[in-house]
Amino acid sequence: MDRTNLLPIGQFAQASGLSVTALRHYDASGVLTPAFVDPESGYRYFRRDQLRSAQLVRALRRLDMPIERIRGLLAGAGDGAEPVTDPAPRLAAALRDHLKAAERRLDVQRSLVHGLLTQLTEGADMNHRVTLRQGAAERVLVRGAMVNHHGLDPFLGTAYQDMYAVAGRGPLTFAGPAFVRYHGLCDEENETLVEACLPFWESGAQPEELGEGMSVRDIPECTYACTVVEGAATAFPEILTAYDAVANWIAEHGFAFAGPVRSTFLRWTGTPDHPDNRLEIAWPVEEPVSEGS
Incomplete structure (x- = not known):
């Protein structure tokens, strides 16, 4: 296979900001599949145009988006193996939904922290007469x-x-x-x-x-x-x-x-x-x- 336009996994890891270990994990999870795997050495190679997908995966994982959700988004919008015309609308909608869920979690965590602080300062049962x-x-x-x-x-x-x-x-x-x-x-x-x-x-x-x-x-x-x-x-x-x-x-x-x-x-x-x-x-x-x- 012509590897002229392929990046070995080490170079691809440097360019994408993902570790080699993470890239292997995303390959096994079906999130980011290499363009070519050497049958003798098992060494992975990625196409240059897969770099944007890798950077997207890195950003989504930093947002704590589950791998299963990312795999579904990339499968629907293309994971680099088969380019699509415009994945932006699908990804934008997913990000908005993710942000709303994160804000709800933050509201819950904020309430829990305030409740725990009240218990620590006033006693667990001060506000509840049983x-x-x-x-x-x-x-x-x-x-x-x-x-x-x-x-x-x-x-x-x-x-x-x-x-x-x-x-x-x-x-x-x-x-x-x-x-x-x-x-x-x-x-x-x-x-x-x-x-x-x-x-x-x-x-x-x-x-x-x-x-x-x-x-x-x-x-x-x-x-x-x-x-x-x-x-x-x-x-x-x-x-x-x-x-x-x-x-x-x-x-x-x-x-x-x-x-x-x-x-x-x-x-x-x-x-x-x-x-x-x-x-x-x-x-x-x-x-x-x-x-x-």
């Missing part, structure tokens, strides 16, 4: 799904819309405000079972036809450790400090955790940080069983 209350037995209409924080609002919006439609056909008599049960941590990195719940009177009308994924469940009476949060404190991730405060109170007072934590919509405007929002965070608890019993 009390015990007795909860009556409940019959609830339930729809559950495995979601993380990104999928939480879309799931809850659809679930409650469908459940209110079923309740209206009953017609069911509501026995209290809607609430959500979380069977684990639901944040940007963790997916957990989330249940949208709508309590209705057991002695009244019952739903005749349930929607897809819905069920009727009886929740027994229980003691709850709870706190109330309002306004901006109801937004994610600030709301996590309320869950932590209740969990810490339960542990420190010797109770056992008796089920998934719930968030009850005492007052909800639809905007997460609205000053009129009011939520109750309640964790079912019970007296721990002694070792001798």
Whole structure:
């Protein structure tokens, strides 16, 4: 093969600002494929016009864009192996989306840092008064799904819309405000079972036809450790400090955790940080069983 217009990997690494190790990794990942690999030595060679693609990969990686995303962009816009007319619009749209996601992450990180600083300076539970209350037995209409924080609002919006439609056909008599049960941590990195719940009177009308994924469940009476949060404190991730405060109170007072934590919509405007929002965070608890019993 004529190697006149090819750059050996060492020269290409110098020109692109990528290390030889990185170029080998991007080759194995399908992000930046050499134009020629010597069958005897295994030495890689790149075309000169692949230099722009390599520089683009370097810049995108500095933005912490995942390799899979870069591979998809270069595959759609050409990776240097087959030039395209104008990859700029596709790449510009991807960069704008990436910037928006980075800004959202920064907002979350900023809120988390402020929350941690408040805990360190004022104490973890200073802003959350935890009390015990007795909860009556409940019959609830339930729809559950495995979601993380990104999928939480879309799931809850659809679930409650469908459940209110079923309740209206009953017609069911509501026995209290809607609430959500979380069977684990639901944040940007963790997916957990989330249940949208709508309590209705057991002695009244019952739903005749349930929607897809819905069920009727009886929740027994229980003691709850709870706190109330309002306004901006109801937004994610600030709301996590309320869950932590209740969990810490339960542990420190010797109770056992008796089920998934719930968030009850005492007052909800639809905007997460609205000053009129009011939520109750309640964790079912019970007296721990002694070792001798």
